[in-house]
Amino acid sequence: MTPFKLSDELLEQIEQLIEERNNSTLLQILNELHYADIAEIINELNLEEATYLIKLLDSEKTSDTLTELDDDVRERILKNLSAQEIADELLELDTDDAADIIAELSEERKKEVISHIEDKEHAKDIVELLRYDENSAGGLMAKELVKVNENWNVLTCVKEMRLQAEHVTRVHSIYVVDDDEKLKGRLSLKDLLTTSTKTHIRDVYIPKVDYVIVNDKAEDVARVMSKYDLEAIPVVDESGRLVGRITIDDIVDVIREEAEKDYQLAAGITQDVEADDNVWKLTKARLPWLLIGMFGGLGAASIIEGFETAMEKYVVLLIFVPLIQSTAGNVGIQSSAIVVQGLANGTIKGKIFHRLLKEFVLGLINAIGISSIVFLISHFGFHTPYLISVTICVALITVIINAALIGTFIPIFLDKRGMDPAVSTGPFITTSNDILGVFIYFLIAKLILGF
Incomplete structure (x- = not known):
């Protein structure tokens, strides 16, 4: 087609x-x-x-x-x-x-x-x-499904299924309930076709069945269905009664909408907007983080101003400020993006200390590699004095490790506080690392060069 x-x-x-x-x-x-x-x-x-x-x-x-x-x-x-x-x-x-x-x-x-x-x-x-x-299992589910009572025999079951199937677009599963409508399990179509018509459903149904509760978050439902490759999943209320089912097409919509929201948050857009929305709505969504970025830039500028006297003597340090800021921002975004992705798909487990330790080692390896290249270019390419080149590299290593740790810690911290960790990526991480990066850079320069 x-x-x-x-x-x-x-x-x-x-x-x-x-x-x-x-x-x-x-x-x-x-x-x-x-x-x-x-x-x-x-x-x-x-x-x-x-x-x-x-x-x-x-x-x-x-x-x-x-x-x-x-x-x-x-x-x-x-x-x-x-x-x-x-x-x-x-x-x-x-x-x-x-x-x-x-x-x-x-x-x-x-x-x-x-x-x-x-x-x-x-x-x-x-x-x-x-x-x-609307963002819960109850808000996603449909009432149309096929269910049979555990006390029916196979013949009665088939008759009832024919009646119910008229109102169901696609039959993914046959669910088994008791007299109180509580979910007991699921029924295999193969077992139904190969079993005597007088056999009771309670003797042939499969008791193991994945399900979700009406108040479960949509993201949690998506995670369960993705993990177990389910085309549909039953929904029960707080008492365990079968009240509906969720199909894969609804979950695809949830995953797409969540991905779009996270992408916009990572880009510093605070509201759900589209390209065709009016200028005022787009402005409201984009301006807040731009203002935060602006104040972050002013903060970095004020730090540089505090070292104005030293700059008169070591003006070459200013040349590498953009390098420090961009590297810190990039490392922070990389770390936070990986953590946010891991939190979204449930792969981040264990203590936060182990995660930070792993990121520290990774940051140290990357920092040594990058700073080695910077030292060669600075000292031999720009003919920067040896001690100043060393200063730049030590600062760069420190900034990269700091940015990696911040990019890892903040999303996990926000997630544990019930906030969307995606908000930590993009402008938030970039701005915080810009300010801290510049501060660390000049602080280390002051310690090494003694100004």
Whole structure:
């Protein structure tokens, strides 16, 4: 299958057909496309054109397309749809996707839409999902699943499964519960097909099953599913009752969103923004860390000013200030990035002292290698006096080790305090190491050169 690529020619054709109200040709084109590709087209249209296409498509394709739209585009389109139209689309969606869409509406509009959903059981499930935090297992799960009672025999089980499967898009697993709806295990399809119809499920089900609890964090759910290569995982409440399941497509979204957030935090962007957001929103997201960086630069400048007298005698030291700052920043970012990644995937274990010791040794090796090259270039290339070249190298070694330790310690410290360690990378580490690097540089120069 050739991946879909939206061309200017196709977009212009769609816009022209909408203007002409040529519904038959439009449907002919759109019916051959995946709903994700249709969403890509709608994201590029103006509001009137986008709403027209949404209303033109059949209800099943419309509902799937809505889930793939950019959040701001979907929000504008939903405002153009009546409560009944939105309710009709929600009927075609699994409860988790329906809850995600309805969560974007105002409280008054939510109640109005829910009241128009004809399937009251579906509406009840959506309302239940809305109670959970969107970043929890409960907020990710769907109510649609296939479950069987441990006291049924195989024949009864198969009949019930046929009825339940009508409401499930894809059957990943068959879960076994007791009379109180508590999760007991899972059922192998092979065992079901090869067992006598009179056999009870309690005699053939597999008691070992991975599960998560409704209040578990989305990141923890992603970690479990990734570790055990699961396509779906059941969700239980605090009493152990089976209440839903989470599928791999929802976890992929979590992993992508978390990666985007961490990437932005590492770059010094404090809010979730996109390139198409307005200038004011982008400014609010980017300015705070830029201001911190500015004050960090002023702090480094004030340190240099404190050694102004010495600079008159050893002006050559100023030439290597950018080297000290950039090296310290780079080492700190490398260390923090590795630690943040390890914290995210759960590979960082053990005592913090051992982690710092390892980073110290690594920093020392890198520092000796870099400072050796700097000494050769400084002394023989720039003809810097021997003692000053030694001073620069000793300072560089100290700065690199210090930056490595800071880049390792701060993310772990923040994580233990319940904060996102990704905030420690980027501008935070760079700024702190700039200031400390310059201070260490001139302090060591003062000790060695005696000014």
